Structure formats: C-alpha cells, structure tokens
Amino acid sequence: MLGEGLLKGLGETARNFAGSFVSKERLTTVQYPEEREPLPEASRAFPFLVYDGADWEAGLRCVACQICEKECPPKCIYIEKSKDKKPDYVGKPQIYPAKFDIDISVCMSCQICVEVCPFEAIKMDNQFELATDDRFGGLLYDRKELARSNEYYHKIHPTEAAEVDARLAEEKAKAEEKAKAVAAAAAAKAAPAMAAKPAEGAQPQ
Amino acid sequence: MSESLLEAWNRPPTIEVDGEGELLEVAMGPHHPSTHGVFRMDVVLDGERVIKLKPVFGYLHRNHEQIGQTVGYLQMMPYTDRLDYFCSLTNNWAYALAVEKLVGQAVPERAEYIRVILAELTRIQNHASTIGFLTQEMGASGTPLMYAFREREKILDLFESLTGSRMMCNYMRFGGCRVDMTEAHLNAARKIVTGLPRFIDEFENLLTSNEILMARSQGMGVLKPDLAVNAGITGPMLRASGVNYDIRKVDHYGIYDRFSFRVPLGEHGDIYDRYMVRVLEMRESLKILEQALKDIPAGPFIDPKAKIRGFKPKPGEAYGRIEAPKGELGFYLISDGGTSPYRFRIRPPSFINLTVLEDMCIGQNVADVVVVFGSVDIVLGEVDR
C-alpha cells in the first residue's frame, strides 16, 4: 500500500518522541552550562607544565631540553633555555626554561609533546572553555599561564598521575641509592687511599 | 588518438538539448547549503535537466602531502586524523600500515584486534552519518541525521575515553597502538555493540520502505559496473554496482581473515542500492565486532621494540592500503633514509569516487544532483587534502 512506509517511519518518530519522556537513552540533551557531563579521564585539550610544591617557578619539572619543541608537529612551542641552573625536584641542579610559550591558536591537541617528554613535565589539560576575543595576547600562553600544580594533575588524570608519581619516586629512589652507592664507593676509595697515602707519598702517580 | 581508444575511454554521455530556450550555467558552491562542505559544481542546465557538470576542487586543499614531506613520520599521524575527519581511526590505520610495510614492522595480536574493533566502530558511525546526510539532502530535514548523531555520540564517547579526543584520535603507532584498551573500554564497546542492532532496525523502519526515499533514489544516479571498475571507484559505491571487491577480503590486511563476514553487493548501482549496501555493511561490521570482542587475546598492545622517536626507515618505498569506510585509502611513501618521507602521497577514496559524478548526473534534474552527490559519500578534507 502506498504510504505504508511513511506511516511506519512516522511510527518510529512517534516512538522516539514518546520515549524521550521515559527513557534517558532517547533524551540525550545535556543542559550545558548548568549541567555538564563528566569528562573522561583521558580527555585532552591543551598542554600544561607540571610543578611540584607550592612555588610554581621553583617547582617546574621542565628542564628546557627542547625535545617537545622539536617534536611538536605544528611547531607551536617556543622554549628559551636559562643561563643559570636551579635545583630540580630531586635536588640536582638543572637548566630551566627562561621562556616557555605555547601558541594555543596553533596547537592541534595531538599529545605528542606529552609522549616524547622524558621528564614528565608536560601533560594535557582538559580545560576547553577558552574562547576569547583577544587574538594575540589571549591565545599565546607563557610559562606562568601554563604552570599547574601536581595536585591539579592528580585531580584531572588520577590514574595517569599516580603512575607518573610512582615512576618518579622510583627514579628518585634509584638516583638516591646510586648517589649513596657513589658516595660510599668514593668513601671506600678514599679510606684506603688515605691510609696508603703516607707510604705512597714519595711516588707521585 | 585512434577512434577505438576514444571508445575505450568511457566518456560521459552527451545528451540532446531540446533546442528551446537558453542553456543556463550555474555554479553550485563552494558555499552551497546542500553540499557536504566547500565543493563546487559548475552545472549547465537545459531547463531542469543537467547537460554538463564539472566538479571544481581545491577549496579545502590543505597541503597534507607537503606537510607530510616536512614533518617526521610520527608527526604525520595526527595530520592523518584530519584527512577524512569522520574516520580518523581508519586513517591512522592506513598510515600505520604503510609505514609498517616500509620498515617491516610486525604488530602484536592484541593491537590488531584493537585496530579491528576501532575501525569497525568507525565504519558504523560513518555509514550512519552518511545516510543521515543523504536523507538530509533529500529534504528530510534533520530527523534521521539526529538519530544517526545520537548513536555516533555514543561511539565518540568511547573514542574519547580511550584516545582522549572525540574526533582527532591520533591513536595508532607504528607497531601497535598508543594506549591499551582496558577491560572497561572493552565492556563499553560491548555495550555499544549490543545496543546498535536495535538502532539499525529503527533506522531501517524509518527509511528503507519510505516511499519518498524510494522515489528519490531508485533508478537515480546509476553507475554501471564496468565504468565503476575503469574509473577506480572503490568502497560501498563500487559494491552497490555489483562488483565484489573488498580490500578486507582481498588483501587480508591485519587479521581480517579470521572473521566471518559477508560483502553486501548491490544490483542496480543506483542511490537506493548505495543506501542499502551501507545499511548492510553496518550489520556485517557488527558481526565482526562481536567476534573480535569475544576473541581479543591478552598481550602487549604495541611491539616493545617499536621505535617512536628518531624514526628513520631505510631507502625504499611502500604502498599500504585499507578498506576505509569510503573506499580504498592508500598511503604511498618513498623514503630516502631521512627522518621524513621524500614523497608522501595519499590515495583518497572520496576524491577518486567523484570521477564519475558527471556520468551519474547527466540527464537528471538539478534537484537530484545533490542527492547523487550525497550518495557518493565524500568528505572534503580528504577530497582536497
């Protein structure tokens, strides 16, 4: 019968209409901004720099190795190395970024900078509400705007951050152990040398 | 050129002009409400009938090939997402496959399964949206598209929770995938797969026997199989013309030889057949998904020996292709031993499928041109690259 298919289709739309009153599956509207769906943990928007401790400038994990700058596909990262060194979170003196700019008007949120960073210093934020009418200043982020605390990182990517922390703690422990071992070896080396010194004193090596 | 060769080249048919009134030249696009993007067709009309049609490309030519030759191998991966922006995961796969072929990289079994699962989910959401857009162009203003996008959002939610992004996944790596698909993700995928058959049933109830859809699509935009083969048409459009050629079955890339599925074929090669082939392909994809989600083994999701940074293949070349939702997507790479390819070429299915647009449109009414165009299933990011 002509029109049968149409009626069938209309029945389907009617079912969807009626269903939207009872079924959450058919009523999918999210009343943004009042109501938000929780973002999945993996969700990514733009990169940020992680810092430990309370002082963002002292705690930045970034050591300005410029790997991310080189690997960034659209080349939206700009880094200037510092002239001096400051202690990093393990206490080792490190170069730090004197300038770290990301042009988020170019960034394609691909996460490659995060993947290649050997220092767990750059991570992906999930903040996406960044619309602005300031074309130049508002879209070029410097290191102060990019810095976020490790706690914030834990808040947005809990699983990943816990893994990172465990890895860093392990590395730190290893480094400390190694330092200890080195110190012990040096001490062990120094002790006999000291003991042997008077005897060997006549023969310079 | 001799006459026989002219004959061998399947020229678009010419039709007679009835001689009354003037011919009208219309430039449809690049800003045209019905088209999928910035595409232009220069159409010559005799009344309502199309006499001549020349597609004009390049309004979204973003120099992917040039970029591919300046950035490194890994850096190109996020750019491939933006080729056919509906199906970033299949684009990733095609590119990864080409590079793996270039360096002889093996892929662990679990990664192959993950790839199949994601590719088939991509195929389903692409076909659903395509049918939505096709009906939109027939005048069904929004309803089927809205239902299609409702299901698409469910699949995109899975993509986001796995890869971090809704559309631009940047997920596959040479020798595997970036992160593992956990049990939670697999369960989410299983849930989607159990929910989808009902959606396809509803979709079919809404459309398949709809008289308006039949009237607008049956016998329209017919593509003959011999022309389709000669013009290099691939994907659902080729199979709607009755040619049995599915790269999943021909090349057995990945692990497609492990799954049992059928290749739906059309009979008439018209718009309705293309619609039907897509609906049936969604059902076949569900079959593959069910098998893959059942059999997925434990193991590494990326070859531990695979190199990510400082990737430098030996001089040589490779052409890797897969059956993307739109047809054969191929990447042709020539390496000169450097960190970026010497030549990076994308074989875009939607671009080549438009070769026969003129043949399908000649003699039709101008209102049907957009419907024929919609049935080809193109994405401008891939057409112009």
Add this chain to the structure above:
Amino acid sequence: MKTVEEIKTAIETAVSGAQLEIVPNGSPSAEHSLLVDAAHAFAAAKFLRDDAELKLDFLSNVTGVDWLDKETTEKVKVTRPVEKEVNGVKTMVDETVEETKKTVTPGYLEAVYHLYSMAKKHGPVILRMRTGNRSDKVELPSLTPIWRAAEFQEREVFDLFGIIFTGHPDLRRILMWDGFKDYPMRRDYVDPDDYEYEPTAHDDVLKRAQAHLAATTTEAAQ
C-alpha cells in the same frame, strides 16, 4: 601473479620496441616497479589492462615525484702529463693525480601508477614514467584513455608538479586556482612571504620571520 621479471618480458614481447627497466625497491615490502619509456608507455599500459592473464583493470593510484638535480662528488685518479723540471730540463712526465670530479645527474619528474586487478584480485604492479628533465621536457603520455581513474589524479599531478600529460582530455589546474603560476609540490618551491606573526617560530620559520621583520622595518624606515 607473474613476477616483475615475467611481466617485463611479457610487455617486451607484446609491445615491440618498448624499453623497460626494473626499479628495485629497497624496503621490506619489496614491491619492485617497472620503468617504461614514454614513447611505448601507452601501448604497454593497454597491454597490461587487456592481457587475459594480468587483467590489471583497476588503476588505484597515480602520483608524481620530483627528483632534483643530483650533484655527486667523487674522487678519481687521473693520469695526465705534467710539466716537470728534471735536472734543469723541462720535460713532460705522466703522473697520477687525485682529482675531485663533480657530476650533475639531471633531475626529472616521475609519474607512478599503482595497478591492481579487480577481476583476478591481484596486484600491485607499479609502473613508472620519467620526463627528460624538470624544465622544458616535462611531457608524458596520459593514461586516462585507458583507465578513467587517472583523469583527476593526472590533473592533480599536472597542477602540483607540472608534468604535462599529452592526450589528457581536460588538463587544467585542479586544486589551485587557474591563475596560479607555480608548481607547489616541487621540492624547490618557495612559498609566499606571510610571516608577520610567528610567536613560536624556530629553525626555518624563524629565519623567514626574521627576514620578514627586517624587510618591513627597512621599508618603514625609508
């Protein structure tokens, strides 16, 4: 399917005078290609499509490649007469000298065709054609009359690389606009200077941005 060597002999017997060469492929994919001379390319392609055993009815991919002029320097030992003073008398003595020899291999443009068979479900067979040079001898026969799939792709190669396909029914620019003069995919193409605002530039882009800044400031000063 036949091997590349067998296909080569098959074409040579079918098309008299065709000069073919196998271009080896060093990658693990080992898909070697066949270089065919431009004069016999059309006949060879027609044979490949129509041969009952090969039946390569599906042209998948057409692409261009730009190979720049290659300058190779090698050290060669040459023996040549050198004037020498021996015991106060000037005589010519043959001596072996090491010289650096520069050879310039002229560049060329290349068109690559990937062929498959839908009927027999095999492939690929890769066909290559090369132009004489990169400037004035850039003509190649079009294979569009044999496979219609080449129609848009050859236009694209013409647009981006500047290979002129003779016999193509509609050879116009396809991606760039009609008035465009350059061939942007050639490796010596320099893109226009629009480097006013590059806040995160480094390497080449930084150089261009600095050059732009220098040019505009001198312009403003004048």
Add this chain to the structure above:
Amino acid sequence: MGLGERSFDVAVDPELKIELGKQGIFVTTIQELYNWGRKSSVWPMQFGLACCAIEMIATTMARYDLARFGAEVFRPSPRQADLMIVSGTVTKKMAPQVVRLYNQMAEPRYVIAMGACAISGGPFKQGYNVLKGIDRYIPVDVHIPGCPPRPEALLQAFMTLQKKIDEQSLTGENRPRYLNVDAPGEFPVPEQGEHDLVPASNPNVWTVPVVIR
C-alpha cells in the same frame, strides 16, 4: 537627554532597578531591550568549511542543542544570517568567497573563528594554500582555540558572544561598527594572484604585534 552625550545604561540606577523589580515594576532601557533582542536570536549561517563544521553540526544536534540559545535557525543565505561561524581551515582558494559572504551579510553581523585553523591557520599554517587566519581580512569577535573545539566549547563561545552583545553600548566611542557612519561596511575581497592572494592582508582589520626573538 541627548542621544550622543549619555549612554542609555545609566538612565536608571541599577540598584533602583532591582528594587523596583522586587515591587513588580520592571524598568528597561532601549539599549537593554535592543541588546537582549539581538543576543537572543543570533542566527548563524549554514556554512561549514572543514573538520570543525562536524563539531558545529554535533552542537546543533540533540545532545548539545544550540537551539537552547536561540540559534537553531541556520540560514543558508548570508542575507538572513547574523553570525558567521568560520568553522575550519580557510584556504587561499576559499578566502575570497568567505570575505564576499561576509560582505553580503546584513549588519549587525558577528564572526566566530572556530578552531585553530580559522584563527591562525593552525597546524596547516605553513602550507602554500592555507590562509593564516581569517582575521587578516574580516574582523573576528570571538576566537575558540582547539582542534577541533568540543561542542561545549562552541556553546561557551556562543555565550561569550552573547555577553559581548549584551555589553555593547549604542552610543559613544565604543558603539558597534554598524552604528558608526564612517566605519567601513564592505571589506575588500582579495584577488587570487600568480603566487598568493593580493593583498596578503587587510591592514584596516589586521594589525600585528611585533614578536622579537
């Protein structure tokens, strides 16, 4: 009260207004009414360029529902549209058409540059056929970074635009362009030259800060 001297929003003291509102008396000014009307029915142009257009479509669909903001009517014709969402890469081949479409729109008109490509050329900016930002030729009101921005980001940008409309004063120095008789209404359409677009930018809308490295 002279039209040119005083702006409308100070006509009623805000605190008095709230107080009156509590008593059931509602006071408004022409400016408020005008801005409220403007911001509540911004009709976008049905115009998609690239990847971001798909997210724009997703925004109009059931889940995000742009209609809640009075913008469900996507107009195919620029003559009927108030808002141009430049959703995607503007190539040099497309740029003249985009500027022409903008010129065809009736005032008041607004532009949202959606996504990295529309703002600056984004990841494709070093290419030979990509325009490094649509703001080289037309004024842009709101920029949304992201590649592509999520649908929620577009909604947030939309609310930013509404806030901007709400805050505009109809008189004085800061009045919108279309109320200024001397301001240009038409923007020159670039020509496609032999190597590049001519001119490469419109100096009246595009002024660049110098970044010294």
